Structures are given as structure tokens and as C-alpha cells.
Amino acid sequence: MSKNETTAGDSEKTGIRHSTILVIGGGAAGMAAVIAARRSTKASGEPCSITLLERNPRPGTKIRISGGGKCNVTHRGTPAELLELGFLRRNEKRFLRHALYSFSNTDLLALLRSKGIETEERADGKVFPASGDAASIARSFEGLLKESRVQQHYSCRVQSVVRNGELFVVTTGDEVFTTECLVLATGGVSYSKTGTTGDGLVIARSLGHSIIKPSAALAPLYTIKSPPASLSGLALRSISLVAAAGCRSVERRGDLLFTHRGFSGPAALSLSRDVAELMGECGNCTLFANLFPEQSFVELEAEFLQQARRNGAQMVRKFLQVCPIAPPNGSIQVAPHGTLPSALVPFIMRHAGLENDLNWGGLPREKRQLLISVLKRFPLGSVREVPIDQGEISAGGVSLVEVNPKTMCSRIVPRLFICGELLDYAGEIGGFNLQAAFSTGWMAGVSAVQSIA
Numbered sequence: 395m396s397k398n399e400t401t402a403g404d405s406e407k408t409g410i411r412h413s414t415i416l417v418i419g420g421g422a423a424g425m426a427a428v429i430a431a432r433r434s435t436k437a438s439g440e441p442c443s444i445t446l447l448e449r450n451p452r453p454g455t456k457i458r459i460s461g462g463g464k465c466n467v468t469h470r471g472t473p474a475e476l477l478e479l480g481f482l483r484r485n486e487k488r489f490l491r492h493a494l495y496s497f498s499n500t501d502l503l504a505l506l507r508s509k510g511i512e513t514e515e516r517a518d519g520k521v522f523p524a525s526g527d528a529a530s531i532a533r534s535f536e537g538l539l540k541e542s543r544v545q546q547h548y549s550c551r552v553q554s555v556v557r558n559g560e561l562f563v564v565t566t567g568d569e570v571f572t573t574e575c576l577v578l579a580t581g582g583v584s585y586s587k588t589g590t591t592g593d594g595l596v597i598a599r600s601l602g603h604s605i606i607k608p609s610a611a612l613a614p615l616y617t618i619k620s621p622p623a624s625l626s627g628l629a630l631r632s633i634s635l636v637a638a639a640g641c642r643s644v645e646r647r648g649d650l651l652f653t654h655r656g657f658s659g660p661a662a663l664s665l666s667r668d669v670a671e672l673m674g675e676c677g678n679c680t681l682f683a684n685l686f687p688e689q690s691f692v693e694l695e696a697e698f699l700q701q702a703r704r705n706g707a708q709m710v711r712k713f714l715q716v717c718p719i720a721p722p723n724g725s726i727q728v729a730p731h732g733t734l735p736s737a738l739v740p741f742i743m744r745h746a747g748l749e750n751d752l753n754w755g756g757l758p759r760e761k762r763q764l765l766i767s768v769l770k771r772f773p774l775g776s777v778r779e780v781p782i783d784q785g786e787i788s789a790g791g792v793s794l795v796e797v798n799p800k801t802m803c804s805r806i807v808p809r810l811f812i813c814g815e816l817l818d819y820a821g822e823i824g825g826f827n828l829q830a831a832f833s834t835g836w837m838a839g840v841s842a843v844q845s846i847a
């Protein structure tokens with residue numbers, strides 16, 4: 395892609411490039427905004443020039459690395475189901491509702507199909523391109539941009555935006571653009587190497603918007619003391635991860651991965667936003683795993699007693715290695731979620747103060763109860779950091795109360811539209827963040843055209 399790929403006329407007589415609509419940011423939200431705007435102008439017959447400015451040499455950088463290179467592009471279900479599963483905070487669900495209904499997952503998949511992209515749905519509801527290639531999604535959007543015949547400028551970083559009467563004046567390193575209608579789609583602040591360094595937050599603030607301080611989300615948890623090297627790479631299935639600070643605690647059910655710096659995997663990533671907030675409020679946070687979340691203390695004790703009666707000579711550690719972990723209550727799966735990894739069992743025994751070769755017959759009541767306490771609250775250490783740059787997304791951003799959820803138009807600045815991860819929402823893992831970016835971007839593009847009609 396050339397630095398300035400111009401596919402439509404420009405008014406360059408003054409050295410200032412003018413267009414009716416200008417979109418800053420060529421990620422999922424910005425590309426959707428451009429495509430939606432062009433389709434709306436075609437439908438309305440309104441003459442309208444559209445410009446896209448992107449600081450990277452090509453659009454869709456984050457899409458290309460999403461889903462481990464496979465791109466979990468959206469999630470199965472109705473918009474109501476996506477909101478329920480993908481967004482945990484009520485204000486975010488309320489805000490995103492209109493966008494997810496206006497441009498839904500089926501709309502997105504139809505758009506991709508129009509470019510020859512077939513998708514497949516996994517058992518857990520995640521949707522991926524059937525090719526397993528994230529770049530195919532980015533390429534199809536590049537194709538849609540090309541068909542839209544808009545001015546595309548790459549390697550073009552916006553430095554400032556000022557309002558001058560009815561116009562926005564947008565300055566990059568060496569050029570000045572003016573526009574009647576500005577769409578800000580510059581993303582969050584994580585994975586800053588992909589171009590998301592928070593420029594949009596500075597621009598939005600300079601235009602009068604309130605910014606909710608960005609914080610980590612869908613990020614790994616680094617602990618003060620790293621997990622033992624022998625546990626690095628170990629996965630715990632369907633546990634409950636608990637983070638506690640002072641009298642507050644938060645928890646999340648899911649799989650957990652031990653890493654050489656702390657923890658990752660779905661449970662850790664999902665809980666990271668809450669952990670970052672606890673760290674901000676309390677300055678510390680301790681992690682525990684409930685290794686048998688489906689059974690209460692009393693139920694586990696009854697099971698252990700029964701086992702002791704049935705097979706008193708069995709070593710406790712042998713039993714722990716085969717004791718099945720129940721799937722979450724209400725889950726469609728009925729088969730057990732595996733067992734505790736053998737490598738973890740010696741650590742459990744040590745925490746409970748039990749000798750490795752102890753059998754059920756030699757386990758008195760108080761030791762049995764201590765073992766259950768450890769299984770229900772296995773200590774994982776204190777959090778050192780939730781690294782914001784390592785998050786798949788960042789939380790925080792432009793305050794949702796200052797943006798109209800039915801149009802994505804700023805309530806502060808007329809004809810300013812804000813969309814995608816730049817807004818103060820954060821979705822769960824599962825394709826919800828890309829869908830939210832596409833949906834809010836699409837809505838911004840359509841509304842931008844309506845605002846100038």
C-alpha cells in the first residue's frame with residue numbers, strides 16, 4: 395500500500411485536503427465506519443468525499459494478530475446473547491445494545507461472505523474464518539475499502555485536531571486535512587507496537603471529552619513470586635480463580651495457565667480488569683484457586699470420608715490425581731473436566747502439611763479439613779502487576795455517557811463520532827471485542843452520513 399493511496403478526488407488547491415467525512419484509525423472500527431459511510435452515501439445519492447487516515451503502512455494490523463493469528467471474529471448468538479456473554483458491566487451492555495442490533499454478527503458474516511470468506515463456529519460459540527487465517531479477514535476489509543473508493547492515507551499519524559467553526563482541522567506530520575464530520579477510531583492503548591498509543595484519548599480530551607483512565611483488561615497476571623518453574627505451562631481446567639484485597643474479592647470460573655511470570659488463560663484474562671482495579675484501589679491483591687468449585691466444603695468432606703471408608707489404604711495423593719473435576723453448573727457438558735494435574739499434587743500436599751505417602755487411614759479429621767481448605771483456596775501468590783500493554787484490549791477510554799449510543803455521535807462536539815475500543819467498554823474473550831468494534835464503527839459511519847444529509 396502506498397503512503398497516500400487516493401482513489402477519489404481531493405480538493406488540494408490550498409494545500410489543505412478537504413473531505414466531507416474523515417476517519418482516523420484503520421482498525422476494525424475505522425474500516426467499518428468508512429465502508430458503512432460509503433454505502434450510505436450510495437444509497438442516499440449524497441455527494442460525499444471520505445478520507446481514512448491510518449498511522450500504520452496498512453489497515454487492520456490488530457486483526458492480523460487476533461485470536462493467535464486465527465481471528466476469533468465474532469460469536470454465535472443473538473445480539474442479546476452476545477451482550478449477556480460478552481460484556482459484564484451493565485452500563486456497557488446498555489451502551490452497546492443499539493450498535494449490536496444495528497450491525498449484528500450475522501451482518502458481519504454476510505459482509506465477509508460477500509468477499510468470499512467462509513467462517514466456522516466452534517462448540518463454545520466462537521466464530522473464526524474457516525481458513526484459520528486472520529489475515530484473510532484483514533484482506534477482505536482492504537478489498538471492501540478499495541471498492542468504497544475513498545481516499546486512504548497510510549503511514550500517516552494524526553497529531554492534533556482542532557475545531558474551527560463548522561470544520562475540524564486535522565494535522566499530521568506534514569499535512570493538514572479539514573472535514574465537516576470526524577470519526578475517531580484510534581483504538582485502546584494495549585499492544586502499543588500495533589499503533590495504539592492512546593493518541594485518540596489525547597485528541598478526544600482536547601475536544602472536551604472526559605477520559606476514563608485506561609487500565610488493563612484481558613491481560614496476564616504477574617505475581618511477586620513467580621510460580622515454581624516445574625509448574626510453568628501447566629493448565630488447570632474449570633477452576634475458580636479468586637482475587638482478594640482487603641475485604642473485597644472477585645472471582646471468575648474458567649481454565650487457568652501457569653506461566654513463568656504468573657498466570658494467564660481464560661480465567662486470569664477475564665479477571666484481569668477487576669484485579670487491575672483492586673490493585674489501583676488497595677495497592678495489593680492476592681490470588682487463590684478453588685480447585686473444586688462445584689463442590690462445597692461439606693460435599694468434598696463427605697466424598698473424602700466415603701473414599702477413606704472404601705479404600706483406607708489408598709494414598710491421598712493418588713486419589714487427588716484421579717478425583718474428577720465437575721463441569722460448571724448449568725454447562726451443556728456433563729463429563730468431568732479432567733482431574734488435577736499430577737505436577738500440582740505435591741504442592742497441594744505440602745500446603746496442607748501432609749506427608750507425600752499418607753493414606754486415607756492415616757488422615758485425621760483436622761488434617762482432612764486442612765486439605766479441603768487448601769483445595770478450596772489454593773494460594774497462588776500476590777499480584778505484582780497486570781501489564782496493560784500485554785492485554786488483548788484495554789479498559790477505560792472516552793466516557794460512554796458523553797456519546798449517544800444510537801449514533802456514536804459525541805454529546806459534546808457536533809459531528810464528532812467516536813467508536814471502537816477507544817470507548818470505555820471492555821468485552822470478554824470470544825470475538826466480542828471485534829464485533830463491538832465493527833458494530834460501533836458501522837453505526838458511526840451511517841450516522842456520520844445522516845448528520846450531513
Ligand SMILES: Cc1cc2nc3c(=O)[nH]c(=O)nc-3n(C[C@H](O)[C@H](O)[C@H](O)COP(=O)(O)OP(=O)(O)OC[C@H]3O[C@@H](n4cnc5c(N)ncnc54)[C@H](O)[C@@H]3O)c2cc1C
Nearest residue numbers: 419421422423449460461466552581589814815825827828
Ligand atoms: C493480540 C490480540 C489478540 C486479539 N484477539 C482478538 C480476537 O480473537 N477476537 C476479538 O474479538 N478481539 C481480539 N482482540 C481485540 C481486538 O483486536 C480489538 O478490540 C479491536 O481490534 C479494536 O478495534 P478498533 O478499531 O477499535 O482499534 P484498533 O484495531 O486498535 O485500530 C485502531 C487503529 O488506529 C490507528 N491509530 C491510532 N492512533 C492513530 C493516529 N494518531 N493517527 C492515525 N491512526 C492512528 C492504529 O494504528 C490502529 O490501526 C485482540 C487484540 C490483541 C492485541
